Amino acid sequence: MVALANAIVATVLVLVLVAVFPLGKADLASERAALLALRSSVGGRTLFWNATNQSPCNWAGVQCEQGQVVELHLPAVALSGRIPAGIFGNLTHLRTLSLRFNALTGPLPADLASCINLRNLYLQRNLLSGKIPELLFRLPDLVRLNLGFNNFSGGVPAEFNKLSRLRTLYLQNNQLSGPISQLSLPDLEQFNVSNNFLNGSVPDKLQKFPQDSFLGNSLCGRPLKLCPGDDASASSPSGDIPNNKTKKKNKLSGGAIAGIVIGSVVCLLLLVFALILLCRKKSSKKTSAVEVATVKHPEPELPGDKPVDELENGPGPHSNGAHENGYTVAAAAAAAMAAGNGNKAEANGGGGSGAKKLVFFGNSATAGAARPFDLEDLLRASAEVLGKGTFGTAYKAVLEAGPVVAVKRLKDVTISEKEFKEKIESVGAMDHENLVPLRAYYFSRDEKLLVYDYMPIGSLSALLHGNKGAGRTPLNWEIRSGIALGAARGIEYLHSQGTNVSHGNIKSSNILLTKSYDARVSDFGLAHLVGPSSTPNRVAGYRAPEVTDPRKVSQKADVYSFGVLLLELLTGKAPTHAILNEEGVDLPRWVQSVVREEWTSEVFDLELLRYQNVEEEMVQLLQLAVDCAAPYPDKRPSMYQVVQSIEELRRSSLKEDQDQIQTQHDLVEL
Incomplete structure (x- = not known):
């Protein structure tokens, strides 16, 4: 009975402590330990975090809300090596992670999937490798994803369609190969897969993006050149294929054809005449040189070669602009x-x-x-x-x-x-x-x-x-x-x-x-x-x-x-x-x-x-x-x-x- 009473007292004491002391402090302590472990694993020339400071919220690049680390910004701080496992499992409240412009290598750690609140992930300009990790597709709130300028290989997975909130997807300058999967992301605003080893045709839903998004690959289809065997009508928005009835209706009579031919010839002659006039007008403008007769002015003294600040073609905001000898x-x-x-x-x-x-x-x-x-x-x-x-x-x-x-x-x-x-x-x-x-x-x-x-x-x-x-x-x-x-x-x-x-x-x-x-x-x-x-x-x-x-x-x-x-x-x-x-x-x-x-x-x-x-x-x-x-x-x-x-x-x-x-x-x- 005494043992039972002691157990009950201990349980009540734990419940009281939990009620009095928020769990946020325990979370912050684990987050602090995770950040220090990250620093010791990948270094960084500007990570002068004060280890004696109990709160990481005052460290450079770390932002907190309600006692939890929600943003980690460490761009261009000479991080190198692999990101170890066991770090992000203690940073589950992250909404933004920026490790761009470093020298991180290897694949992404699997426990990054624990950051289910992650909205912005910036990993461009590193040396990360391997296939695009499946763990990314378990981050449902992801809005901005930038994996550009790394060494990722493999294809562009169709699983990106799971990220229904995605607005930015940058995959340029990697080693991706194969065709681009059919992606259907309604909110996608920015997309780039240029300078990879991709081939095949550009998916229909991605043809709205400019050519720069696809250059440096073996891709075809709009907005690039049409694929072999395609024609302009086949890639038209309507995509309608005329049936036999439509073809019959579209047949023209001999008189209509003759009228079209005559009209075309007349239009061609008018166009040639207009081009001749336009070319004459342009040539006269392009080489319009104004002949100037002998100008009988006294030869003034030219400006000397005295040193002046090198501004070339434009003065500074406070130049005096004085004339010389009263002559321009x-x-x-x-x-x-x-x-x-x-x-x-x-x-x-x-x-x-x-x-x-x-x-x-x-x-x-x-x-x-x-x-x-x-x-x-x-x-x-x-x-x-x-x-x-x-x-x-x-x-x-x-x-x-x-x-x-x-x-x-x-x-x-x-x-x-x-x-x-x-x-x-x-x-x-x-x-x-x-x-x-x-x-x-x-x-x-x-x-x-x-x-x-x-x-x-x-x-x-x-x-x-x-x-x-x-x-x-x-x-x-x-x-x-x-x-x-x-x-x-x-x-x-x-x-x-x-x-x-x-x-x-x-x-x-x-x-x-x-x-x-x-x-x-x-x-x-x-x-x-x-x-x-x-x-x-x-x-x-x-x-x-x-x-x-x-x-x-x-x-x-x-x-x-x-x-x-x-x-x-x-x-x-x-x-x-x-x-x-x-x-x-x-x-x-x-x-x-x-x-x-x-x-x-x-x-x-x-x-x-x-x-x-x-x-x-x-x-x-x-x-x-x-x-x-x-x-x-x-x-x-x-x-x-x-x-x-x-x-x-x-x-x-x-x-x-x-x-x-x-x-x-x-x-x-x-």
Whole structure:
């Protein structure tokens, strides 16, 4: 009886303790132990978790609600090795798990299936392998799943259909093979299986996604090319197959056929006539060169070669823009050109009349002008020096008719007029929203001028390293990441024009900005026009180590230069010799040395450190920059991959923010 009484007392005591002390504390203790076990298993250079702190809710990357760990964000912290089993079985309240941009290997642990509340799983940019694990299909609340840029193999399972709430499914850049299963996910918004070994046709329900979602495979069907044996009518939305009755009804009489033939011939003749007129009109516009007679102006003194901050085609936000000698600088160059050449019938000049041309590309109306301007307009324009760059001096010219243009006066052009025209025609044909368009050019024996759209904000170099006093617009993460993406898209477009097409002179002073801080790449295609003496040592901070001739820069060397540009954008520091009269640093080496000492936050510009909520994205972009600036060309990504990475970075961070807002909204409703 005594023993029975003691047992009853003990049971009551346990029940009282459970009622008084919430189970959440016991759960938090087990979660704390699981996180410490994870850290000891896979390391991590920035996991400075204080083991003496009883609550993991104060650790970096850990978020808690009601005494439970609900989010774990550990991107780009050098995690490596396999994720051991027995960790996630104690983290069952997780709703978001982000282990992206690390070096994790092997398959996923089976106990991840215990996290049945998981909504967002970000595992991209690791070395995970094996087939897509079946455990994922036991996570019914999964909304965002990103397994891209790993080593997963096997097929794309039909079991994904079990994840009825799935909105994002990224599987690109793995080793998946075979056909894509018929997926029917009504809420799917983002899908990508590009750069795998998949074959067969694209399933009907996935044909709504763009081509980029399927490139790099052996797939066919919309939105790609039709599969062999398919025809356009078979893939039409209706998919109707006409029966015999319909065929009979569709037979036309002989008179109807004759009428159709006659009508077609008439339409064809009218179309040919219209095309002839259109071609004549286009040819007259494309080569609309304004003949300028001899301009009898006194030859003024041209601006000297005094050092100026390298802004190239765009002033800084606080430039003075003073005129020289009371005479406009652009007019000075044009007057010298006209005075020196106007009375000569040069072999270079085209025509025995001695007149010279200002040749426009495409629509001759420039920068919104109602009519084309000519050399006489440039002579009368008020202008200011913008800067002296690698290929010449740039001026801002304000024409009397209204438009503002940037005029670059080239130096050290050693090629013939015929070769110059051939090369500059290809530059003028470049058309992309992230390039500064070349509007017109002038060629004579003594002067070569290029006319561009004027970019009002100026260059990225001026914005990063110019005035940092009162009134400066702070460059937040949104602006900087947007500039990085715009510049990457512009360079990627250049590379897409051919395997031998590169920029050759990528640096922050050649990234110009519109009023809305959209990036425009300038000075493309000019490296092949000038001699080697026009590439001074001050670009060495951007130059890839394998480059010996600045006129022969590969696309991988462009990627290196862009990597240095990204480091400059993130750190706020100028690379070696990039700015005159100011000491720079070897950015790639400096960043690697700081990161190696586990002081990653010390790398970033102080203006960026005030935005703590985007530190993960900053670290990811930093890692991408380091990859681009790898010493060996074959270790660098392509610009296409760089654009994809930055787009994904910006998109996923936005989605995570939206998911967090949605999660908070859902919790409020509950």
